[in-house]
Amino acid sequence: MSRRGWLALGVTALAALAAVPLVVRRDDVLNFLFLVLLSVALAQSWNVVAGYAGQINLGHAAFFGLGALVTRTLWIAEWPVLAGAALGALAATAFALLVGAVAFRLRGAYFAIGTLALGEILRITVGNVLPEVSTLPTATIGAYRLADRYYFALALAAVAVGVVAALERSRAGLGMQAVREDEEAAEASGVGTLRLKLLALVLSTALAGLAGGLFAYYHISYYPAHPFGPHWTFDALLITFIGGVGTVHGPVLGAIFYVFLKEYLAIRWVDFHLLIFGALFITIVLLLPGGLVEAAARLRTLARRAC
Amino acid sequence: MILVQQLVLGLLVGGLYGLAAAGLSLVFGVLKVLNVAHGELIMLGGYGAFWLWVLLGFDPLLALPLVVAGALAFGVLLYWGLFAFVVRAHEETRIKNSLLIGFGLALATHALAVRLWTADERSITTTYAGAVLSLGPIAIPLVRLASLVLAFALIGALHLLLQRWRWGRAIRATAEDWEAAALTGIDVRRAYLLAFAIGTGLAGAAGTLVSVGYSISPSIGLEWTLKALIVVVLAGLGSMLGTFVGGLVLGLAEAASAFAFGGPYREVVGLVIFLAVLVARPRGLFAR
Numbered sequence: 373m374s375r376r377g378w379l380a381l382g383v384t385a386l387a388a389l390a391a392v393p394l395v396v397r398r399d400d401v402l403n404f405l406f407l408v409l410l411s412v413a414l415a416q417s418w419n420v421v422a423g424y425a426g427q428i429n430l431g432h433a434a435f436f437g438l439g440a441l442v443t444r445t446l447w448i449a450e451w452p453v454l455a456g457a458a459l460g461a462l463a464a465t466a467f468a469l470l471v472g473a474v475a476f477r478l479r480g481a482y483f484a485i486g487t488l489a490l491g492e493i494l495r496i497t498v499g500n501v502l503p504e505v506s507t508l509p510t511a512t513i514g515a516y517r518l519a520d521r522y523y524f525a526l527a528l529a530a531v532a533v534g535v536v537a538a539l540e541r542s543r544a545g546l547g548m549q550a551v552r553e554d555e556e557a558a559e560a561s562g563v564g565t566l567r568l569k570l571l572a573l574v575l576s577t578a579l580a581g582l583a584g585g586l587f588a589y590y591h592i593s594y595y596p597a598h599p600f601g602p603h604w605t606f607d608a609l610l611i612t613f614i615g616g617v618g619t620v621h622g623p624v625l626g627a628i629f630y631v632f633l634k635e636y637l638a639i640r641w642v643d644f645h646l647l648i649f650g651a652l653f654i655t656i657v658l659l660l661p662g663g664l665v666e667a668a669a670r671l672r673t674l675a676r677r678a679c
Numbered sequence: 680m681i682l683v684q685q686l687v688l689g690l691l692v693g694g695l696y697g698l699a700a701a702g703l704s705l706v707f708g709v710l711k712v713l714n715v716a717h718g719e720l721i722m723l724g725g726y727g728a729f730w731l732w733v734l735l736g737f738d739p740l741l742a743l744p745l746v747v748a749g750a751l752a753f754g755v756l757l758y759w760g761l762f763a764f765v766v767r768a769h770e771e772t773r774i775k776n777s778l779l780i781g782f783g784l785a786l787a788t789h790a791l792a793v794r795l796w797t798a799d800e801r802s803i804t805t806t807y808a809g810a811v812l813s814l815g816p817i818a819i820p821l822v823r824l825a826s827l828v829l830a831f832a833l834i835g836a837l838h839l840l841l842q843r844w845r846w847g848r849a850i851r852a853t854a855e856d857w858e859a860a861a862l863t864g865i866d867v868r869r870a871y872l873l874a875f876a877i878g879t880g881l882a883g884a885a886g887t888l889v890s891v892g893y894s895i896s897p898s899i900g901l902e903w904t905l906k907a908l909i910v911v912v913l914a915g916l917g918s919m920l921g922t923f924v925g926g927l928v929l930g931l932a933e934a935a936s937a938f939a940f941g942g943p944y945r946e947v948v949g950l951v952i953f954l955a956v957l958v959a960r961p962r963g964l965f966a967r
Contacts, residue, residue, distance in 0.1 A: 485713075488715065492901055493946045501944075603786060609782065613779075650783045651783075
């Protein structure tokens with residue numbers, strides 16, 4: 373498809389999704405779409421730093437959780453929720469730079485270890501310091517409207533997809549892909565690798581922080597440590613890999629596929645879905661590293677040969 | 680006195696950090712594979728010892744060699760089933776894929792353990808579990824002291840194995856430069872397999888000791904992976920005894936920070952150590 377075709381598709385999808393709450397009155401449909409949109413945003417945020425810049429972030433939940441924590445705290449203190457989410461994203465980015473600025477100077481697995489450490493340490497520490505469940509005040513629950521959460525999610529998912537689409541063609545995005553493919557070669561041909569890796573990290577964690585803010589805005593009650601849990605990181609990894617890591621539309625396809633399958637599995641095999649997803653993920657990484665996008669491309673080639 | 684007591688306990692748990700890290704360090708150094716499911720292997724080892732004790736009444740000291748043997752066999756299967764495919768890729772892809780696969784493996788193992796054994800915390804409480812060695816006002820739990828001694832003995836044995844045993848030297852040669860090792864006639868794949876199995880065996884031993892002196896639950900995996908990673912970052916690769924000392928240092932640092940800032944913040948010291956080492960040794964911690 374041409375660039376214009378993609379743009380038309382995106383705008384149509386956005387308009388259709390924006391009309392859904394006006395037409396559909398069923399909460400279960402809105403909740404389902406909300407989960408898909410949140411998954412799109414979370415997966416795209418991981419995709420920026422890992423899919424494009426090639427830096428494996430194993431503690432993505434830390435940034436999601438920080439966004440949730442800051443947004444929730446400020447929102448309950450009667451700040452506007454968007455201001456809270458903005459500050460949440462800022463907090464997430466600040467922590468990311470703390471690890472990234474140090475770990476990115478070296479090649480190898482340091483960034484993965486650093487983010488894994490950050491995620492676990494924040495999860496345990498938040499669980500220790502804030503062990504009580506966080507519940508919204510009664511007045512806020514009374515004024516709760518699902519459509520507001522839905523539009524926040526739609527806007528965030530659109531921004532996330534837009535950021536990745538812009539990266540795909542931009543000079544910075546091409547530089548990131550060069551870093552991903554061969555960091556030494558990129559460095560040698562004059563690409564500012566450290567600067568680009570940090571840029572990818574800032575974009576990625578700002579989006580993750582906003583997604584965390586959305587989580588805090590959506591849920592009536594949860595344990596503050598919950599959004600720091602490693603399964604959020606795993607969601608982002610899995611969705612991105614199912615769809616196609618390092619592509620614009622892959623994580624969107626992955627999110628739809630994932631949320632459908634997860635809801636289905638959750639009904640059939642309550643405890644087994646993580647086991648199945650774990651096995652699916654390992655299989656994809658080893659055998660089909662391009663995900664659904666690669667599978668579709670292979671099928672197209674086969675079909676063309678057959679004709 | 681509270682500080683001294685804390686430091687003693689920190690030192691005791693530090694021995695287990697060292698043991699947990701030794702397996703991870705061996706596998707990473709030799710296969711260039713970073714198995715972030717190492718903590719889950721520890722967790723499985725802990726359950727192995729726990730069930731041997733509950734169902735068959737095996738004392739943990741007796742269970743230890745059995746769990747290690749089981750873990751060695753499990754390591755062989757895990758290598759053939761999964762990591763043999765990972766080591767085929769060249770080095771950078773290898774690390775990335777192992778991180779991704781390890782992470783998926785960790786979550787799946789965690790889910791499986793919750794399903795099989797529930798999320799409850801468990802520990803082996805033998806008749807001698809409460810025994811304490813009192814040195815004036817300082818109390819030393821005997822079981823934990825024994826764990827430290829056993830951890831040290833195991834690391835020492837591993838050190839000797841790598842120095843003296845024919846395949847131990849082959850493993851070290853492979854770690855240093857696998858191409859050169861292959862040229863001298865070493866079966867590199869066999870060295871990979873052995874190193875991975877030994878690493879898993881060490882995880883099994885660490886799990887047994889954790890289930891005796893401390894407690895296990897399906898969710899401890901990632902925490903132990905993290906401790907092991909921080910020790911590896913701190914101690915570098917190549918020396919098992921260095922890794923053991925690194926574990927002790929982490930245990931002491933955690934205890935000191937818990938004393939200074941309060942228990943809830945004891946984990947933060949790990950991140951500080953990680954960042955500090957990177958700043959202080961910018962050539963890279965995995966340098967020999």
